Amino acid sequence: MSAPARSIANLRSVTGIPTARLVTWWVIASEMFIFGGLLASYVMHRLAHPEWAIAASNTNTKAGAFNTFVLLTSSLFAVLAHKAADAEDGKGAAKYLRLTALGGFLFLIVKGFEWTHEIREGFVLASGGFWSFYYTVAGLHALHVLAGAIIMLIFAVDAAKNVNLPRVQCIGLYWHFVDIIWIFLFPLLYIAK
Amino acid sequence: MTSHAVSEGGSDAASADHVHHGNYVKVWAVLVVLLIISVVGAFTGIRWLTLLLAFGIAVIKAYMVAKNFMHVNVERRWVGYLLITCLLFLAILFAGVAPDIMKHQGLHWDNYAAKQAIQAGSQENGKHE
Numbered sequence: 225m226s227a228p229a230r231s232i233a234n235l236r237s238v239t240g241i242p243t244a245r246l247v248t249w250w251v252i253a254s255e256m257f258i259f260g261g262l263l264a265s266y267v268m269h270r271l272a273h274p275e276w277a278i279a280a281s282n283t284n285t286k287a288g289a290f291n292t293f294v295l296l297t298s299s300l301f302a303v304l305a306h307k308a309a310d311a312e313d314g315k316g317a318a319k320y321l322r323l324t325a326l327g328g329f330l331f332l333i334v335k336g337f338e339w340t341h342e343i344r345e346g347f348v349l350a351s352g353g354f355w356s357f358y359y360t361v362a363g364l365h366a367l368h369v370l371a372g373a374i375i376m377l378i379f380a381v382d383a384a385k386n387v388n389l390p391r392v393q394c395i396g397l398y399w400h401f402v403d404i405i406w407i408f409l410f411p412l413l414y415i416a417k
Numbered sequence: 418m419t420s421h422a423v424s425e426g427g428s429d430a431a432s433a434d435h436v437h438h439g440n441y442v443k444v445w446a447v448l449v450v451l452l453i454i455s456v457v458g459a460f461t462g463i464r465w466l467t468l469l470l471a472f473g474i475a476v477i478k479a480y481m482v483a484k485n486f487m488h489v490n491v492e493r494r495w496v497g498y499l500l501i502t503c504l505l506f507l508a509i510l511f512a513g514v515a516p517d518i519m520k521h522q523g524l525h526w527d528n529y530a531a532k533q534a535i536q537a538g539s540q541e542n543g544k545h546e
Contacts, residue, residue, distance in 0.1 A: 249492075249500075253499055256504070257506070260503070260510075264507060265514075268514065268515050268518040272519040272520075273531070273534065275537075278539075279538070289456045292452055296445060296478075299445075300442065302486070303441050303486040307441070352534075352538060353534065396486070397487055400483070400487045403482055404479045404482050411455065411472055414459075415456075415459045
């Protein structure tokens with residue numbers, strides 16, 4: 225069996241880490257500042273504005289919990305895709321990548337229903353400080369989920385042909401990071417009331 | 418093993434290129450149990466318990482995902498340094514900005530807008546109750 229094809233980013237490793245994975249870690253580091261800055265601002269305002277707790281009581285804890293479950297499960301699929309890729313099982317990796325993406329889309333559908341309900345109740349971006357943060361942070365996170373899910377589907381096409389399998393680990397790292405962000409958003413937006 | 422990364426790091430050679438894949442389903446099951454505990458805590462109505470469970474469990478869950486799914490513990494050491502540096506800078510940002518945001522008045526200043534927002538928010542929510 226011939227060795228699976230791979231891109232140059234997965235062949236070079238000047239720092240001891242394949243360039244593709246190195247780039248992924250840098251992306252994650254920069255994302256830490258984007259989300260970290262937003263979350264730090266949210267925490268500061270939340271502690272200084274007791275009325276935000278009353279606004280937060282309108283978020284749907286059950287929907288947030290379900291979405292946390294969905295993302296945790298999709299993270300499981302992402303790491304199983306990595307395991308399959310390491311075993312050079314391209315078809316298995318592609319299957320798990322598609323399941324991960326499915327989890328991402330399910331997350332977005334639930335979010336869509338949740339936001340539709342909240343907007344109909346009159347809670348929009350301009351309804352106050354809490355809602356501005358809520359839609360900004362959760363919206364930015366949802367965009368990351370959408371981007372990750374699309375990239376997963378693109379990578380799955382190559383993975384099914386046993387091509388560029390190391391990329392599976394890179395997109396997995398990104399996905400787990402997006403999961404970790406949600407792990408903190410869930411208590412901040414849905415539980416602390 | 419698919420990854421053909423050239424190990425140049427000597428003792429760093431045992432890295433995420435050679436991940437030992439453990440029982441991921443077991444890790445996921447623990448994460449789900451922790452999620453259930455944090456959600457149940459939210460319905461107890463005891464504020465301190467709710468917050469302790471929610472944020473304590475969030476930190477544990479994040480650690481478990483980073484260690485078991487991202488394999489940070491077997492990644493090159495400087496990746497850990499990179500991530501810790503990011504967290505330290507975030508802490509500096511928080512410490513530098515927090516006094517201006519969290520205090521609404523000082524020796525020679527008053528943040529009237531923040532005080533009005535609190536008053537308006539409390540009245541608004543009072544009407545809904």
